[in-house]
Amino acid sequence: MAPIELTYFPVRGRGNAMKLIMYDQGVEWTDKVVTIEEWMKGDLKKTCLFGQLPKLKDGDLVLYQSNAILRHLARKHGLYGKDGKEAALIDMMNDSIEDLRVKYLRMIYQEYETGKEKYIKELPGHLCYFEAILAKCPSGFLVGDKISFADYNLYDFLVVQKILCCKCLDNFPSLKGYVDKIGSRPKVKAFMESDSCTKLPVNGNGKQ
Numbered sequence: 163m164a165p166i167e168l169t170y171f172p173v174r175g176r177g178n179a180m181k182l183i184m185y186d187q188g189v190e191w192t193d194k195v196v197t198i199e200e201w202m203k204g205d206l207k208k209t210c211l212f213g214q215l216p217k218l219k220d221g222d223l224v225l226y227q228s229n230a231i232l233r234h235l236a237r238k239h240g241l242y243g244k245d246g247k248e249a250a251l252i253d254m255m256n257d258s259i260e261d262l263r264v265k266y267l268r269m270i271y272q273e274y275e276t277g278k279e280k281y282i283k284e285l286p287g288h289l290c291y292f293e294a295i296l297a298k299c300p301s302g303f304l305v306g307d308k309i310s311f312a313d314y315n316l317y318d319f320l321v322v323q324k325i326l327c328c329k330c331l332d333n334f335p336s337l338k339g340y341v342d343k344i345g346s347r348p349k350v351k352a353f354m355e356s357d358s359c360t361k362l363p364v365n366g367n368g369k370q
């Protein structure tokens with residue numbers, strides 16, 4: 163049995179970026195899928211440190227909080243820059259991706275009907291920062307010359323934004339090139355085209 167076990171709902175959600183990292187880095191893991199019906203019984207929730215998923219079990223280490231999980235995988239698999247300075251910059255990038263993800267999730271779960279149009283209108287005003295960052299990165303990665311966990315996270319987020327609004331990257335050539343570049347890594351491509359990704363709804367409430 164794989165030593166890593168990921169417990170999450172049958173959605174892409176916050177689980178997809180960590181799955182992408184594991185698949186691309188050749189890490190074996192087992193998915194423990196929790197249906198909403200099972201979750202609603204409440205027993206599993208009570209055992210979760212903060213009452214939420216995802217949960218990653220790596221040997222005797224049990225982790226909650228998706229960004230802590232991404233960072234753990236990054237430390238183990240060399241996806242955290244070449245030194246402390248790059249690690250700090252990667253953290254900064256990832257925090258900014260998290261800010262956007264929270265905005266997106268708020269719209270999806272709390273105000274899809276009333277807030278979707280406004281969200282799409284405001285999206286370029288958020289994405290432009292990443293466009294400017296990537297336009298200045300000769301490697302095509304957010305920080306340094308190697309892929310980091312923040313790159314997988316941003317890639318995952320941008321793909322989800324394209325599902326919401328297929329034209330959202332049209333005015334952002336660097337972001338477009340970035341999605342194409344990361345998306346054409348053979349294992350990333352294979353994972354994104356696999357049932358493990360395509361068969362799952364993007365979000366738990368069916369909105370996307």
Ligand SMILES: N[C@@H](CCC(=O)N[C@@H](CS)C(=O)NCC(=O)O)C(=O)O
Nearest residue numbers: 175176213214215216226227228229
């Ligand atoms: N900050 C947490 C948020 C986790 C979170 O919102 N989990 C949701 C699913 S994505 C959840 O467990 N919802 C069920 C519940 O809160 O009862 C993280 O990044 O992991």
